[in-house]
Amino acid sequence: MKKKTIAAFLLLVFISSDVWAFCGFYVSKADGTLTNKTSQVILVRDGDRTVITMSNDFKGDVTDFAMVVPVPTVLKKSDIKVVEADLFQRLNDYSKPRLVKYYDRNPCQQYYAKDQSVSMSEVVVTAMAPRSKKSIKEDEYKVTVEATYTVGEYDIVILSAEESGGLYKWLTANKYKIPKGAEEVLEPYIKSNMKFFVVKVNIEEQENLGFEQLRPIQIKFNSPKFMLPIRLGMANADGDQDMIVYAFTRNGRIESTNYRTVQMPTAKNIPLFVNTNFGSFYANAFQHQWMQQNQNSLFLEYAWDVSPSNYVKCDPCVSDPPNFEDLKNAGVWWLGKDAYNDYVNQYEPQKQNVFFTRLHVRYNRKAFAQDLVFQETPNKENYQARYIITHPATGDLNCEAGKKYLKELKERRKKEMDMLSSLTGKGYDDWDVVMNIEEDETIADVSYATLNKEIKTEAPKKKVGKDIFMASMALLSMITMVGVSRRRK
């Protein structure tokens, strides 16, 4: 194995501090050190009903765990559920960006082409958040405790408040550590008549149940508001936070109505050496695209019709698609009671429709002034973030067709390297290049290292895309048209 040691790692650093994440904030009940990774949310929506499942990968001492989420209504006990944590793992495995491998056939020999897919390695991105401290002051809180429940290992309080100061004081008086700056964000929520869903761990129940890890909490409510309240989560966060949204709807993709929803570039041919480093490649590609979109867009990473009646739920599949049980657990309530995975109600098949959308949001306070608001569209187009590497042919290439092949391979690899830099903003030199020695030696002339030197000596090419051309033609013809018709008069 040949190895170049300059690695391109971005933001894959774990920073520990007392942290909040996504919808609400995780508030520390003491000065413990808490950590959490990218937050994940399952969002199920049809009509006015929403089911939200919040993953809980809280890593600190459970006595320190607390979470506050603004919700539009007072939830009943039956609206709150605890679900198994591996549901998130399965959805993530099914929908994460994928690398597809192809093998070139040796044109001098007879071979069969193979293709296989590999899923990306876990990308761990963390949010960083500063600490805060505030002393408790007793006062009149003007806070109403609407309900208290114990569900699974959690103690839940639903609050409504008249003014943010009171709520803030109530929370601090009850030993919730509120991030600095949260108070001013509480006020708009209170005035919009939002309630507060406050969660902490019931240690006794947790011990009785025997779960070591905290399980995801699922809530459901009826409200026209189709949104995720991210603002509270970044009350004080200077850093970027990541959230993956897995959405299930009946008719088609969801998209944000107040921030742009952009597709990650897909079906791109990238260099072979990314093979060993796909997680890092995707992390860089995401970061680069996010920067290019002014940091204030949501990214589509996967969209597919996962209705029981649709047999092709991925192509290529990197893991099992969500089955009927998964959909039920995720909160897809409209699937028939007696339906099983391959069951289709032949009289009303549309009643069993489920469309899956995976969105990836990286947000910070500066770029996201508003909570994320969504809409369901009738767009049923399947989409996946898919990247392609191609293994070159091996063996003797000393024939007419073989020479032609090498020439084509050289051009293709140059394009792959261009693609890599346009996707990630990083070139060959930034990568930890690991190549199979056999593949590299048989084709030394077209190795990426050689091509890299060649590319550097070439003058940078100016790219004129087809779309740019068409658009300028349209503009030109418009101007001509105006000119002609003015003359005619």
Next chain:
Amino acid sequence: MDVAPKPWDARYFQMTFQLLFLSYGILFLQWKAEWVEYSLYIGTGLLMQWTADSITSKKIISPFQWHSGGWKSALVSCFSLCLLLKTNQWYICILAAVLTVLSKYIFRFNGKHIFNPSAFGIVATILFTKEAWLSPAQWGSGAVLFFAVCCLGLIVVTKVQKLDITLAFLITFAGLLFTRQIIYLNWSFDFFIQSVSTGSLLLFSFFMISDPKTAPNHATARILWAVLIAAIAFYLSAFKWMNSTPIYILVFAAPLVPSLDWLMKAKRFEWNEKLFQPKHIQLKNS
């Protein structure tokens, strides 16, 4: 004939800006350029307009002599469809273009068509087929305010179209949003900026509600009309959480225009009027 320069038809201005928006979206916002859909919208729209013009004038119009102004309106409407209406089906494109142009001939009252053609085409297609949608956030918020200032500036300088409806609508809508979001709910100022700097609002207020053919004839009625649409649209989006409300309200409230015209009488708008000439030309002519 007078040798004074011909007045600048507002529709050229609209088309230029619409194309500019489309190019901006494709070049800078990475919109997937749906050339097939664009051609279907424009092709079908023009064909329908030509057919309708031929039928109404009771002869087959040669495309070279067809400058009655019909194609300009059709083109402006079709560009609006390209910019706003999303669908994955080719037949929806055709249906939308047909509905857009036909609405001018079917829904008429007192010699004036009732609905803004593209608004009607969009709303009818979405409601009837459920296979098309609007993407209110497709513009992002980056360059929108810049475009808004450009539009406003150019209109003021060239006097290419009247601004009364646009301003009345924008001021009412933004004012209500400001009152609710900043004064009442106490959100930060960038929250409000995010709400108003959307391309959909810009397109709507400069190129849709301002359509002089479907707005009330009387100036006061026009202002009332714009304020009414802004107020209802604000109410539905702020309290009922509906999306793209202005365009729906414009269509549903359109049947009120004839009664406003009846209450407040004024001369009907025609394209290419003196009204739209630069001021010095008006003086010269008068």
